[in-house]
Amino acid sequence: MSTAVQDIAPQQEADTGRTERLFEAQRGRALALRTSSAADRIDKIKRLRQAMFDRTDQIYAACHADFAKPAPEVDITEILPVVMEANHAIRHLKGWMKPERKRPTLLMFGTSAEVRYEPRGVCLIISPWNYPINLSLGPLVSAIAAGNTVILKPSEMTPHCAQLMAEIVDEVFDENEVSVVQGAVETSQHLLGLPFDHIFFTGSPAVGKIVMRAAAEHLTSVTLELGGKSPVIVDKTADLDKTAQNLVWGKFANNGQTCIAPDYLYVHADVSDAFVEAMGKALTRLYGDQKAMASNTDYCRIVNDKHHGRVKALIDDATERGARVSTGGTPANEDNYIAPTILTDVDAQSRVLDEEIFGPVLPIIPFTDTDRILADINAKPKPLALYVFARDNEFIDKVLDNTSAGGTCVNHSMVQFLHANLPFGGVNNSGIGNSHGHYGFKAFSHERAVVRERFSLSFLFLPPYKGFTKWFIRFAVKYLN
Numbered sequence: 136m137s138t139a140v141q142d143i144a145p146q147q148e149a150d151t152g153r154t155e156r157l158f159e160a161q162r163g164r165a166l167a168l169r170t171s172s173a174a175d176r177i178d179k180i181k182r183l184r185q186a187m188f189d190r191t192d193q194i195y196a197a198c199h200a201d202f203a204k205p206a207p208e209v210d211i212t213e214i215l216p217v218v219m220e221a222n223h224a225i226r227h228l229k230g231w232m233k234p235e236r237k238r239p240t241l242l243m244f245g246t247s248a249e250v251r252y253e254p255r256g257v258c259l260i261i262s263p264w265n266y267p268i269n270l271s272l273g274p275l276v277s278a279i280a281a282g283n284t285v286i287l288k289p290s291e292m293t294p295h296c297a298q299l300m301a302e303i304v305d306e307v308f309d310e311n312e313v314s315v316v317q318g319a320v321e322t323s324q325h326l327l328g329l330p331f332d333h334i335f336f337t338g339s340p341a342v343g344k345i346v347m348r349a350a351a352e353h354l355t356s357v358t359l360e361l362g363g364k365s366p367v368i369v370d371k372t373a374d375l376d377k378t379a380q381n382l383v384w385g386k387f388a389n390n391g392q393t394c395i396a397p398d399y400l401y402v403h404a405d406v407s408d409a410f411v412e413a414m415g416k417a418l419t420r421l422y423g424d425q426k427a428m429a430s431n432t433d434y435c436r437i438v439n440d441k442h443h444g445r446v447k448a449l450i451d452d453a454t455e456r457g458a459r460v461s462t463g464g465t466p467a468n469e470d471n472y473i474a475p476t477i478l479t480d481v482d483a484q485s486r487v488l489d490e491e492i493f494g495p496v497l498p499i500i501p502f503t504d505t506d507r508i509l510a511d512i513n514a515k516p517k518p519l520a521l522y523v524f525a526r527d528n529e530f531i532d533k534v535l536d537n538t539s540a541g542g543t544c545v546n547h548s549m550v551q552f553l554h555a556n557l558p559f560g561g562v563n564n565s566g567i568g569n570s571h572g573h574y575g576f577k578a579f580s581h582e583r584a585v586v587r588e589r590f591s592l593s594f595l596f597l598p599p600y601k602g603f604t605k606w607f608i609r610f611a612v613k614y615l616n
């Protein structure tokens with residue numbers, strides 16, 4: 136076994152010949168896997184889970200080498216979600232795989248019917264850098280549970296994690312069943328040219344569109360787990376200290392580089408000063424004072440120079456337009472550090488209110504008119520997450536009834552990702568389709584409708600269309616449906 140901490144050279148593009156050979160070999164294997172048993176699939180998932188346990192230290196090291204992610208955060212947000220996904224599938228797979236019997240409608244009287252969950256075939260998983268292990272191996276569990284073969288293309292921006300996953304997959308699977316293909320945009324585009332049976336993509340809406348266009352060429356089905364700007368609404372009835380604590384964790388874990396991170400926040404004007412103060416206190420409680428934060432190993436880093444520069448430019452743009460830095464706002468030149476930053480008095484034209492922030496910056500906007508902020512939210516593309524903090528249930532219902540989002544947490548943030556019985560996915564610009572648990576299994580399965588003829592009345596519809604037949608067809612149109 137190699138160690139994950141050694142320096143890894145910038146990602147090379149994959150050998151296209153090898154990729155095509157793998158794809159062809161997986162096609163053959165996918166046919167054989169159509170009848171694989173639950174026990175077979177569970178065995179593979181258990182081996183993957185065990186490999187993660189065996190290499191936990193290497194996972195910590197790889198995540199640290201890629202973006203200084205603290206080990207406990209790796210446990211909660213990289214390892215735990217995959218282990219949960221695996222355990223949930225192991226527990227429920229037999230039930231999920233069972234054909235679902237369907238009662239006949241009146242018209243279909245005399246038939247029996249079922250939905251069979253068949254593997255889609257050869258699947259492509261393309262993953263992002265921000266939760267490199269979780270968002271690669273989590274969908275992989277669902278794909279295996281559903282009986283598919285998989286080519287996994289991790290992000291080139293977290294090369295230590297990509298290399299480690301290649302080693303894990305190589306150790307656990309036959310490459311004709313699951314393999315990792317490493318590379319950057321060119322590799323991804325080459326893979327997208329192949330006629331996969333399903334593509335599961337996690338990344339930005341911009342690249343999601345490229346993936347969907349490529350999939351259209353082969354009419355390949357897609358699951359798109361995308362991003363965008365996830366709003367937060369804090370009502371005047373909210374418990375401000377608890378709200379601040381939950382938001383500081385949701386916003387600044389992983390350095391704000393989370394698809395469902397709170398992106399911008401509306402707080403009722405009556406409590407806005409008290410809330411900003413509560414946020415400052417919660418930050419100090421979780422990460423120490425401004426000086427301590429910079430060396431606090433519980434606080435992760437921006438993934439690379441390019442993104443560091445991008446987030447810094449967002450802060451600069453906002454402050455040049457008059458925003459006040461309530462806390463933070465101090466990007467360091469080295470180490471890709473940016474202190475947790477809270478901005479107030481933000482001009483509506485600021486880039487920070489337009490682009491997905493994907494970093495440790497939270498603009499806070501006071502409001503008095505709920506209808507106005509709901510209209511503002513609805514004027515933007517539908518978000519992946521929307522968070523509402525309030526004690527007033529009528530307020531909460533008003534927000535839920537009058538907005539759309541992939542998912543919502545009431546009085547918390549981010550934890551919707553950890554609920555194995557809920558679908559995880561976006562809506563329109565923030566995604567298409569779902570992942571996690573049973574929903575993940577279904578994303579990687581084709582729901583095949585099967586009707587078996589027994590003694591149906593369909594012979595009564597046959598021509599010649601006269602007399603009783605004509606009368607019966609009219610009768611069926613009116614009453615047998």
Ligand SMILES: NC(=O)c1ccc[n+]([C@@H]2O[C@H](COP(=O)([O-])OP(=O)(O)OC[C@H]3O[C@@H](n4cnc5c(N)ncnc54)[C@H](O)[C@@H]3O)[C@@H](O)[C@H]2O)c1
Nearest residue numbers: 262263264289290319323324338339342360361362363394
């Ligand atoms: N919905 C979710 O579950 C979820 C989870 C994490 C991140 N995200 C989103 O992902 C984005 C951040 O991740 P990212 O920067 O790695 O995303 P990205 O879209 O830049 O890259 C994702 C993957 O696509 C590949 N890729 C990049 N450009 C490509 C191109 N032109 N053609 C083909 N493939 C290409 C990359 O190599 C990478 O593997 C954010 O928008 C975030 O909200 C969504």
